[in-house]
Amino acid sequence: MVYSASSSIVIADFQQQALEQHNFYRQQLHCTGLLILNSSLNTIAQNYAQYLANNNIFKHSGVAGLGENLYYSFSSTGMNSLNGSRPTAAWYNEISLYKYSSPVFSAATGHFTQVVWAGSTQLGIGIALTSNHLTAYVVANYFPPGNYLGQFSANVLPLCTATTATTGSTINYGITVVFSLALCLFLY
DSSP states (O other), X not given: OOBXXXXXXXXXXXXXXXXXXXXXXXIIIHOOOOOEEOHHHHHHHHHHXXXXXXXXXXOOOOOTTXXXXXXXXXXXXXOOOOOTHHHHHHHHGGGGGOOTTSOOOOTTTHHHHHHHOTTOOEEEEEEEEOTTSSEEEEEEEEESOOOOTTOHHHHSOOXXXXXXXXXXXXXXXXXXXXXXXXXXXXXX
């Protein structure tokens, strides 16, 4: 098992949790395709998360050809655990600010739109803690990248009604937006 800079965060578990949360939002709520974890993207994301933690900075990598979401969480008692669904939920919760009637890029919703971007098919996730274990940095990389001007209406699909395969009944998925106490900065 590979652990983060803390003995309680197993990176592979964190990556799987983040993938599952992404795919819940994408498939169950927006009726778009699933993401798959890409080991190369995981490595890129992990290396950059470690760089951010080592330098205690919060800025985008600028890697060409990839979409990127960043997440930062601080606890004065230490980051003893962090579930991979938490940063994904923080990014997704920007849905409350997204205007489907005006589907364009906004710094306030860029994380959400990347999470659900229909054209993205692969995901890489990394997490690292600062040396004092008080701060966690999370990096998500997406391929192909999202947030292309002029392509929002085709790639950021509204909430859908889905038919379940097991019962054949129709379910209208609702959303409860919960804001994380962690800091998620918008650096676009």
